[in-house]
Amino acid sequence: MKGGEFVRISSRTANLGTETAFEVLAEVNRLVREGNDIISFCIGQPDFDTPRHIKDAAIKAINEGKTGYTDSAGLYSVRQSVARFISKSRGVDCKPEHVVIANGAKAFIAFAILSTTDYGVGDEVIYPNPGYPIYESQAVANGAVPVPLPLTEKKGFSFELDELKKRITPRTRLLIINTPHNPTGGILSRQDLEGIAALAAKHNFWVYADEIYWQLSYDRKFESIASLPGMYERTIISDGASKAYAMTGWRMGFMANPVLAPHMARWMTNIEACPNHMAQYALQEALDGPQDETKKMIASFRERRDLIVKLLNDIKGVRCLTPGGAFYVFPNVTEALYNLGLESSEQLRKLLLKNGVAVLSDIHFGRKNPEETQQYLRLSYATSKENIVEGLRRMKKAIEGGL
Numbered sequence: 001m002k003g004g005e006f007v008r009i010s011s012r013t014a015n016l017g018t019e020t021a022f023e024v025l026a027e028v029n030r031l032v033r034e035g036n037d038i039i040s041f042c043i044g045q046p047d048f049d050t051p052r053h054i055k056d057a058a059i060k061a062i063n064e065g066k067t068g069y070t071d072s073a074g075l076y077s078v079r080q081s082v083a084r085f086i087s088k089s090r091g092v093d094c095k096p097e098h099v100v101i102a103n104g105a106k107a108f109i110a111f112a113i114l115s116t117t118d119y120g121v122g123d124e125v126i127y128p129n130p131g132y133p134i135y136e137s138q139a140v141a142n143g144a145v146p147v148p149l150p151l152t153e154k155k156g157f158s159f160e161l162d163e164l165k166k167r168i169t170p171r172t173r174l175l176i177i178n179t180p181h182n183p184t185g186g187i188l189s190r191q192d193l194e195g196i197a198a199l200a201a202k203h204n205f206w207v208y209a210d211e212i213y214w215q216l217s218y219d220r221k222f223e224s225i226a227s228l229p230g231m232y233e234r235t236i237i238s239d240g241a242s243k244a245y246a247m248t249g250w251r252m253g254f255m256a257n258p259v260l261a262p263h264m265a266r267w268m269t270n271i272e273a274c275p276n277h278m279a280q281y282a283l284q285e286a287l288d289g290p291q292d293e294t295k296k297m298i299a300s301f302r303e304r305r306d307l308i309v310k311l312l313n314d315i316k317g318v319r320c321l322t323p324g325g326a327f328y329v330f331p332n333v334t335e336a337l338y339n340l341g342l343e344s345s346e347q348l349r350k351l352l353l354k355n356g357v358a359v360l361s362d363i364h365f366g367r368k369n370p371e372e373t374q375q376y377l378r379l380s381y382a383t384s385k386e387n388i389v390e391g392l393r394r395m396k397k398a399i400e401g402g403l
């Protein structure tokens with residue numbers, strides 16, 4: 001008898017979504033292990049090491065015995081640092097009591113959905129599509145109704161406000177926005193943010209502002225929706241150390257909202273107990289310490305962005321906007337597919353992998369909008385310039401060689 005026939009797995013688990021990008025990553029890692037020469041543009045994490053002074057803060061904490069549980073919301077002194085950081089960067093009056101620290105910002109996606117919707121009653125969560133796949137998977141797993149909001153290339157991968165309006169109903173509880181955006185690198189304009197803020201106030205829903213990439217905003221100063229009048233109270237600011245401080249594996253994320261923080265802290269008590277004790281000292285040092293390394297990383301990402309966009313646009317049939325932030329590009333490959341006689345970006349992804357270049361395709365970022373006629377790939381340029389030049393040379397050869 002098969003296990004599944006007598007020990008039942010819940011349907012919410014059986015149907016749980018995932019980041020399919022991790023499956024591609026596992027395949028790429030296997031190919032590399034088998035000796036294949038592959039340049040990967042798959043992974044969404046800085047290729048830099050965590051700055052020395054940040055590591056030292058954690059080592060000191062361990063040596064001083066900071067190894068027990070802490071408050072579920074995180075150490076008060078570290079929340080004070082986070083509150084100062086949020087107040088300064090968003091222009092709001094954030095207090096330590098408004099802050100919760102977790103093991104990565106990712107956890108707050110689930111906690112926000114859990115804190116603002118009820119299970120199975122039709123509460124709706126609107127989220128960007130394409131987008132970070134966890135928004136949809138957590139909405140579904142927690143019994144909410146997922147409502148994808150299409151982003152369009154012609155708006156620089158922002159959305160039309162009318163498209164948002166069409167999706168708002170009396171059951172809308174939460175709107176998730178992500179700026180700068182994964183997977184497109186798009187940034188919401190001030191006008192977009194003002195439009196969203198007016199709708200949030202009129203229809204009384206929460207906004208989850210996933211701002212994990214905010215420091216990686218290359219061409220203009222980052223603006224948070226939380227800084228608009230009346231928005232701090234209804235915005236769940238989500239941020240963390242992963243991307244701007246090269247700390248993905250440390251798992252340090254934080255949120256701020258004056259109303260929801262105590263509830264999020266109870267979710268932390270229920271699920272995590274508390275954020276990692278010694279890593280909190282590393283987070284504190286990242287936020288309060290010198291910012292030179294982060295500035296250098298940002299300058300380097302910006303140069304790589306310009307390089308990869310130029311090289312992509314040099315490939316026949318590929319068109320790539322210059323993204324304003326994060327470390328992703330989302331080139332349109334529709335014409336290249338046509339030239340190659342391929343049907344989907346996923347087929348192109350596989351072809352490129354055979355030619356030594358690993359990328360992701362648009363299907364890894366949510367179900368495709370049925371009205372979308374264009375096809376895209378996603379490349380992370382958090383890799384060296386040498387890799388970018390060689391990877392794009394291979395890509396050009398694979399795409400144009402087939403012509």
Ligand SMILES: Cc1ncc(COP(=O)(O)O)c(C=O)c1O
Nearest residue numbers: 044104105106132182240242253
């Ligand atoms: C849009 C977005 N939100 C959240 C996260 C999660 O970040 P963390 O490492 O803090 O959990 C990521 C990581 O890739 C991301 O791309």
